[in-house]
Amino acid sequence: MKRYKIQYLSVLLLFALQAFSLPGIAQNTVIKGTVTDASNKETLPYVSFVITGSGKGGKTDVDGNYSITLTGKDVSYTEIKFSYIGYKSQVRTIKPGVTQTISIQLQNEGMEMDEVFITAGKKAKYKNKDNPAVELIRNVIANKSKNRMEGYDYVSYQKYERMLFSMSNLSDKFKSRRVFRNYQFLFQEQDSTKIGGKNVLPVFQQEKLSDNYFRKNPEKLKTVIVADKQVNFDERFIDNKGLSTYFDRMYQDIDIYDNNISVVSNQLLSPISDGAPGFYKYFITDTIKTHNPQLVELSFTPRNKADLLFEGKIYITLDGNYAVQNAFLTVNKDINLNFVRAFEAKLDFEQNPDNRYHLSKSSLTVDFGILKSKGAGFTGERVVSFNNYTINKPLNDTVYSGSSLVQVPDSTKKSEAFWAINRPEALNAINAKVYNNLDTLQSIPSFRRTMNLFTLLFVGYKDFGAFEVGPVNTFYSFNDVEGFRLRLGGRTTTALSKRYFFETYAAYGFNDEKWKYFLSATYSLNNKSIYSFPQNYLRASFQRDTKIPGQELQFVQEDNFLLSFKRGENNMMLYNDFYRLDYVHEFQNHFSYAVGFRKWEQSPAGSLYFSNLTGNNQLKTIDNISTSEVSVALRYAPKEKFYQGKLYRTPIIDKYPTFNLRYTAGIKGLVGGEYNYHNLMGSIDKRFYLSQLGYSDVTVEGGYIFGKVPFPLLDIHRANQTYAYQLNSYNLMNFLEFVSDHYASINIDHNFNGFFFNKIPLLSKLKLREVMSFKGLYGGLRDENNPNVNSAAMQFVKNDSGASITNALNSGPYIEGSVGVGNIFKVLRVDVVRRFSYLDHPLVSEWGVRARFKFDF
Missing domain, CATH: 2.40.160.50 (membrane protein fhac: a member of the omp85/tpsb transporter family)
Structure with missing residues (x-):
């Protein structure tokens, strides 16, 4: 009997120990810090870091700062690895469940140091003159005209666009509020390291498929919308077409060869615009010899961090075209853009038969919020793919005649089978549910009452x-x-x-x-x-x-x-x-x-x-x-x-x-x-x-x-x-x-x-x-x-x-x-x-x- 009591007490003690340990494990792990060059103590932008074994990570910002938060099962990982081209990788131990600062000094691959002496010295002033990075960007600028679509006499291609707009950065507490009790099916979970955070609530989605025909002389670009699918709200509350137009304006196509690029109704100077060297700083950060043709990785930052400019990287071909082969664009946290908490654009180019390049895919993600780093907000993601790209193949003049924008009569009535065949990539689990979820939402009486109240107060x-x-x-x-x-x-x-x-x-x-x-x-x-x-x-x-x-x-x-x-x-x-x-x-x-x-x-x-003068000057x-x-x-x-x-x-x-x-x-x-x-x-x-x-x-x-x-x-x-x-x-x-x-x-x-x-x-x-x-x-x-x-x-x-x-x-x-x-x-x-x-x-x-x-x- 005594033996059973001892076993029973042991079980109780085990549960007690687990109960005390669970809150500590359940806490978030927050790691932040700064990455610098060990030789000159300058901060290193865009250094890659990854939580070993998890696949989660990111890059440092333009000032070399980084931050990552691990939640749920991810808090158990104990190592973080930093990697940067031309530098030796470093691994550091992290403490689960606490907030910690881990700053890193990376050593250049070519350096063998037994001792490090730190002396104060004046930082070299950035100059355009005799700067190989600036000379490279000037070559890119000089070759812009031939690397654009307008450099061809005829171009035709198929274009697929998908726009997803969601409430983002939602906490578990927000999600579990009583008001959302009937709407739990709307919330979706994603990788917590992605822009927008772990919990998102999609509110709008649209897909378009179009055939596009460009002719240089006389110049015309004609777009024929073959298929158009979007979430349709009750017209009494929302102008669906206007909502789509508004998102199109905020999330326009990014043409890096334009001098100015529209971003959320503002215009930002392109890093390869004619006057860009006067506003940007450029740094050659890598040469990729394994790619054919060879590529130069060129990093760039604004001279003034608050100006309406980009920062990021572009990859330039060394085959005489000086074309952009890839681009990663973001903006500084101090930029004068209202409510923008995060911005990220990625551009991929493919080679044409004449060895020049065309844009094959672009993705643009912008996160908005009242508070800069926390609280609920909105995230918009627009993905564009270009397929069946054909150059210098003239078509019948009737193809280019008429309006520049044509929508075929049945474009909004395409079947799911049509979309499944014609999408360049299948929708992921989150995106696939959006249409049905929002249709279901509009049938819920409480939602309709809410929309009526919203329309009364704001409209x-x-x-x-x-x-x-x-x-x-x-x-x-x-x-x-x-x-x-x-x-x-x-x-x-x-x-x-x-x-x-x-x-x-x-x-x-x-x-x-x-x-x-x-x-x-x-x-x-x-x-x-x-x-x-x-x-x-x-x-x-x-x-x-x-x-x-x-x-x-x-x-x-x-x-x-x-x-x-x-x-x-x-x-x-x-x-x-x-x-x-x-x-x-x-x-x-x-x-x-x-x-x-x-x-x-x-x-x-x-x-x-009202009065007139009479003959005797009386009114x-x-x-x-x-x-x-x-x-x-x-x-x-x-x-x-x-x-x-x-x-x-x-x-x-x-x-x-x-x-x-x-x-x-x-x-x-x-x-x-x-x-x-x-x-x-x-x-x-x-x-x-x-x-x-x-x-x-x-x-x-x-x-x-x-x-x-x-x-x-x-x-x-x-x-x-x-x-x-x-x-x-x-x-x-x-x-x-x-x-x-x-x-x-x-x-x-x-x-x-x-x-x-x-x-x-x-x-x-x-x-x-x-x-x-x-x-x-x-x-x-x-x-x-x-x-x-x-x-x-x-x-x-x-x-x-x-x-x-x-x-x-x-x-x-x-x-x-x-x-x-x-x-x-x-x-x-x-x-x-x-x-x-x-x-x-x-x-x-x-x-x-x-x-x-x-x-x-």
Whole structure:
């Protein structure tokens, strides 16, 4: 009996010992440190390290630092090995379950040292002159033209693209939260050393297969999308096409031969761009003689770590082509890119029959997060493969004709068998489940409730099936004329009909005690939602509401609550009655036209008045103005990209211009119209990328009115009396301050992307960005429309002191400019604005401070 007691006690003791030891084993093992050269103590970038026996490891960063965390069963490994070409490998012992620093000094292969003497010495200054690495990169630059696709007369290839976007860096605690109880099937596990961490939650995936045909003369690249498969969310919540377009813009193809490479909507200077030697440092780190042809491994780093530049390695052929055979690109942790925690791009090239190279595969991974090193975030991974690459084989001219982008009719309906055969590589276990998992997710009632709440809070609409109510940010506002204003409205959805759409709202001002309302009916001619591209619809509408003359807003409602706060006097408004009939037709190439008819009755409100001089120089009040107009508007935005929201199309700005042309004719006698006139307006918008100097958004605009009209029908120039900085308005101009019947304007808004701030110690850590703008408006008023010359013209508005509030631009241009700081807390831009002309006008300010919120990368 005693023997059994002893055995029983032994078992209990064994379990007790295991219980105490398990927490220690379960702890993570964290190893970090710095790798340096034993001879000169300089840090060594891109040194490989591996946990012996596990296959897990990585490379040191550009400063020679490394860090790795082992979890789960991996904490039992006890050795870490460091390897670097040209240096002797070293192995060190690691302690499981603790955080430790292991710094390494690697010895050169050719060194045999019995003793090491450390002496202080001045580090040699990096120079381009007589630098073999720089000479090599100059040869690469000189041969770029022949190593690009454009170096051939004809090229054809098949292209496969896969984009996966996931929530990343999710902790086990996050994953086990009660709110995710029904969604555990969505979470996936991956190698914890990969970008994005161990736990990920895929939220979007898309695959495309296309045939591509390039012709040099006349130059054209035609893409035919053969197959297109993506996660499709409920269109009431998300614009699927816009979401795909947004990801395409953020994760564009990387062409290392371009001078500038787009990365998450920014442009980074390529390490082999024409001007790269002035911004990068280059080091020859290895010669690979086992490869045919021989390759040189060239490492590169930015001269300034915070600039928008890459770091990494490229492998260059020594066969006279000086072509890139492989490339590994990443960015420094100090780079001025918002929310980017990790970036990695890999490029592989294959040899053509003429011994030149073409890109065969690229992979791009970017991890985003609010915090730099921890916490949940998002990771996007884009893989592109190029197959069936054929050079200098001309095809029939019909292949290159037509649109540059064509999608075959059944491209979105390809079977699983088709994809299984045509994918260059089979999907891994994580990616294969994404489509079915997200389809299942959308059928869960709790998820649909969450999306409804999200849409209400961030988009402004509450969906009730066939009808949605909103936008909520217009439910309450106030102004000097209406006082406290309440509004309620909504519109029908595709759940009611894909052909017919109705929209309405009603508003009431408690100060003027007037009702305002709107009603429209729209018929879709292409059996699609009128909010989706391409639009093709006919709409009839009536609106009775107030408007501030000269206020023109972008991507925000005029009665948005936040716009209730304004500077100066804001008691000049119009009561408008609009009767409209509009036809809009958009085409796939982003050309569109709109034809419309509008009957417009406007009456002054607040301190605004309409008046004419009588024969005895007395003012005669005019109650209202009535006009009838027909108009034609043309718009062309080649390669335009946007996200279609419930209220606005949000443009995804790129380098391509947008052209607008509008003609309006007023017809006297048509359903009460009182004036004959012709109004012609045109504009061009374009972004100019200036490499390391940032980018400029430029708008050029002009207009001309033919005919004699009262000042409310003239061009009332866009003013801004809010405290928000508005890109397309004059931020120190008062409402109704300037009118003209002919004008030309230019608006330049430049962002330096931190080019100067990045070079100032300490300040560079704030990731601030310099901005500046210039706005010039030149115009005039012909005598027939100028009441200061022609007493028969409708009089300008004057204040109580008799000073004119409304003015012509006959005394020179209106000019204002600003300098500011952007990217404050990553979302805020603050400008100091200066007005340079017409400073003698009443109630104007020479200086002002304006702010603008913008989420940017």
